[in-house]
Each structure stands twice: as C-alpha cells, then as structure tokens.
Amino acid sequence: MSHIELKGVSKTYDVKGKSVEAVKTTDLSIRSGEIFGLIGFSGAGKSTLLRLINLLEVPTTGDVIVGDDNLTKLSKDKLRVKRQKIGMVFQHFNLINSKTVAENIKFVLKAAKYPKERMDARVDELLTLVGLSDKRDALPKNLSGGQKQRVGIARALANDPEVLLCDEATSALDPEITKEILKLLKEINKTLGLTIVLITHEMEVIKEIAHRVGVMSNGEIIEVDDVYNIFSNPTHEVTKGFVQEIYNFQVPPHIKTTNENRIITLKFAKDTAEENHLNQLYKLFDLNISILNGRIEYINGDPLGLLMLQVSGDEAEIGRFFKHIDDRIGLERAEIYG
Ligand SMILES: Nc1ncnc2c1ncn2[C@@H]1O[C@H](COP(=O)(O)OP(=O)(O)OP(=O)(O)O)[C@@H](O)[C@H]1O
Ligand SMILES: [Mg+2]
Incomplete structure (x- = not known):
C-alpha cells in the first residue's frame, strides 16, 4: 500500500x-x-x-x-x-x-x-x-x-x-x-x-x-x-x-545453413503475436519457407510469439525477405538470438 x-x-x-x-x-x-x-x-x-x-x-x-x-x-x-x-x-x-x-x-x-x-x-x-x-x-x-x-x-x-x-x-x-x-x-x-x-x-x-x-x-x-x-x-x-532461455530453439542438426538456405527466428510482440503472418510471407516471396519450431510465451498474460523458420531459395530474394521483416512493425527478427 x-x-x-x-x-x-x-x-x-x-x-x-x-x-x-x-x-x-x-x-x-x-x-x-x-x-x-x-x-x-x-x-x-x-x-x-x-x-x-x-x-x-x-x-x-x-x-x-x-x-x-x-x-x-x-x-x-x-x-x-x-x-x-x-x-x-x-x-x-x-x-x-x-x-x-x-x-x-x-x-x-x-x-x-x-x-x-x-x-x-x-x-x-x-x-x-x-x-x-x-x-x-x-x-x-x-x-x-x-x-x-x-x-x-x-x-x-x-x-x-x-x-x-x-x-x-x-x-x-x-x-x-x-x-x-x-x-x-x-x-x-x-x-x-x-x-x-x-x-x-x-x-x-x-x-x-x-x-x-x-x-x-x-x-x-x-x-x-x-x-x-x-x-x-x-x-x-x-x-x-x-x-x-525463452528464445532458445534447437537448430535441427541435419540443417546446414548457406547463403541460399537460412534460418531465422521471428519475434511477434503482444497484439501481433497471434496473427497469421506466414500466409502473407508465402504470398509475397518466391521462397521455400518452412517452420522448424515455434511457440507463444505468455508473460503477465500477454503473448510473445516466437517462430523459427528455414528459408531457402535465391539469395537476393532471401535478402528482400529479411528486409521486409526488418521494415515491418510487429514482425521482428529476434536478432540477438540468431
Ligand atoms: N556485511 C557485509 N560486509 C562486507 N561485505 C558485504 C556484506 N554484505 C555483503 N557484502 C558484499 O557486498 C556484495 C553484495 O552482496 P549481496 O549479499 O547484497 O549480494 P546478492 O546479490 O544478494 O548475492 P546472492 O545472490 O549470493 O545472495 C558482495 O560482494 C558481498 O560480499
Ligand atoms: Mg542475497
């Protein structure tokens, strides 16, 4: 009090x-x-x-x-x-x-x-x-x-x-x-x-x-x-x-990353955490995008979404994909965690 x-x-x-x-x-x-x-x-x-x-x-x-x-x-x-x-x-x-x-x-x-x-x-x-x-x-x-x-x-x-x-x-x-x-x-x-x-x-x-x-x-x-x-x-x-700890996802051991095959973990805060971002990404980019891992953490009742993706295709297209992520509010790279 x-x-x-x-x-x-x-x-x-x-x-x-x-x-x-x-x-x-x-x-x-x-x-x-x-x-x-x-x-x-x-x-x-x-x-x-x-x-x-x-x-x-x-x-x-x-x-x-x-x-x-x-x-x-x-x-x-x-x-x-x-x-x-x-x-x-x-x-x-x-x-x-x-x-x-x-x-x-x-x-x-x-x-x-x-x-x-x-x-x-x-x-x-x-x-x-x-x-x-x-x-x-x-x-x-x-x-x-x-x-x-x-x-x-x-x-x-x-x-x-x-x-x-x-x-x-x-x-x-x-x-x-x-x-x-x-x-x-x-x-x-x-x-x-x-x-x-x-x-x-x-x-x-x-x-x-x-x-x-x-x-x-x-x-x-x-x-x-x-x-x-x-x-x-x-x-x-x-x-x-x-x-x-909450960001840690294990990278499947058989996956080798190259310039044409990248792994990215995305972070979605609060109101954007429960939206379906993947649909849009599939439509916007000529890439193979597959989900490797994902979860939603609830902190004080608010969602924090994490999604680990494997992105493969043309190197320049991957570059555009990453830029799109970095430019969009609510769709963020969990940078510090790889
Ligand atoms: N009574 C004391 N006399 C001298 N040094 C002290 C005394 N109490 C604490 N310190 C020193 O002050 C610093 C902070 O100690 P403190 O006990 O506050 O840390 P803490 O964060 O609570 O650690 P822990 O997680 O181990 O409990 C340490 O370097 C400790 O050795
Ligand atoms: Mg103490």
Whole structure:
C-alpha cells in the first residue's frame, strides 16, 4: 500500500581497510501496490539493496522513503515502529524452532504490542490467509519447506505491513512448491494491495509473478522495465543473458545453413503475436519457407510469439525477405538470438 523511493542510496562496506561498494549510488521508485522483482547474479548486491529498504543496512549515502516516512530521518524509536510495517520473508524461513507455528507468529505480534485479547483471533486469521489453519500447534521441524514458508509469510504479514520484502523466498523450495508460494504472494498482493519487492536469481519467478523488474549487476541496477518489455526487448547484455532461455530453439542438426538456405527466428510482440503472418510471407516471396519450431510465451498474460523458420531459395530474394521483416512493425527478427 506504500510506494518505496530510493534517492541516491549507496552502501559501502569496510572489510579490513578495503572498501566494498555493495550498492552503488541508486535511484529507484517502486510503485504502491506493485510486485517488483529484482534479479541478478550472486554478489550483485540484491540482498544489500533489500536490507537498505528497511534500514537493516544503514545507507552510506542517500534517502530511503517508504510510504509517508523518510526512514533515514526517523528517530530510533520511530524507526523501530516503522519496521513493524515492513514485513520480510527469508530464503531459510528463520522460524524459531522451539516455538509452535502460532507462537512464532505471536512473537512478532507481542513485539509490536498487539492487544493480548485479540492475538489468538489474529493468529487464526493469518493462518487461514496462508492456508495453514490445521498446523497452528505444530513445530517447524514437522512442517514441509512450503509450509514453513507459509508460516514465514504469515509472520511477515502479522502487523499489517505496508510493504513486503522477500529475499529468495522460494530458492530453497522445489518447482511445484515454488509455484504454490508464488501464487499465495500474488493473491496477497491482490487482496491486500500490498507492495511486494522480491529478489530472485530465476527469471522463471519474475515471469510468474512480477509486474516490473530491475536487473542488478555489480552493485548497480542496470535496467528497469515492465516484465514484458524486459523479456521482449532486453537492452543490456546481462539482461539478455537472463531472458535468453525463452528464445532458445534447437537448430535441427541435419540443417546446414548457406547463403541460399537460412534460418531465422521471428519475434511477434503482444497484439501481433497471434496473427497469421506466414500466409502473407508465402504470398509475397518466391521462397521455400518452412517452420522448424515455434511457440507463444505468455508473460503477465500477454503473448510473445516466437517462430523459427528455414528459408531457402535465391539469395537476393532471401535478402528482400529479411528486409521486409526488418521494415515491418510487429514482425521482428529476434536478432540477438540468431
Ligand atoms: N556485511 C557485509 N560486509 C562486507 N561485505 C558485504 C556484506 N554484505 C555483503 N557484502 C558484499 O557486498 C556484495 C553484495 O552482496 P549481496 O549479499 O547484497 O549480494 P546478492 O546479490 O544478494 O548475492 P546472492 O545472490 O549470493 O545472495 C558482495 O560482494 C558481498 O560480499
Ligand atoms: Mg542475497
């Protein structure tokens, strides 16, 4: 329900007299109510950036604004209260093993001085929200990874946060369970209108859940865009590397490319993805055009069409064919992918 603003924020660590710039000077706006994904390789600075948002890391420079507050300007007491409104979900759940599910959640309610008489009802409400009502009195050791993360999410939501920060929340879970947890986060985002910032190193997670995404490399956010645009039009090399997977088609091993026999992958964005372009191409060109592979990826519900063609015939005619592709809007060569 709150937006997040980083203004000129950086974080430098001092490690044995050497300074490590974990997050370089960064400006970033995260919109109220959006799911913002942050992706990058190990060591890129993702966790540091996330921890700067709730001031678990004190920025070396800059301002951190969450909702109505500039966290960098708050007194210690006010910051402690504000932090209760910034929920956090961890990769390894961080549950207290000696406490039951209900006690784990009560722990953070107590810290926020939640009214005692309403505490049990609040725990029930949270457990219903995350689908764990029957595990109220279980100990963490008797829960599956997915169930533990549900407790982690319930605990993060206990004090009605304005924003939810998730650091690799699904990285310890297998793909099926990851899907379930992402679905839960999506529901929470929708029903509570909660702003969610989610770190991952998997593009699959971004594709599944995020509205916008920031790509981090070497302490910098190098690209920020809608998830669809990041997939369909990546600009930075690192970003291209992350989205490459969806463009990959295997070239059949028996096909040898020559000047008279080319392979081209076409990309059709959004409204043009479901049209029949092939019919036109057949009519316009005196070439043999055959489909080697193709699929439509849905990103946030929007189609991105990919079609791998084998084009053979006169070299000059192939040249005209390629020019036609390059000149036409909505019919694009997936250049970077060959
Ligand atoms: N407390 C610290 N003291 C010193 N250096 C640190 C500290 N925390 C992080 N770093 C360094 O800052 C850089 C960014 O680390 P960070 O943990 O933010 O990366 P990350 O993108 O979250 O990586 P991963 O995907 O492995 O979790 C790394 O070079 C790391 O070694
Ligand atoms: Mg990390």
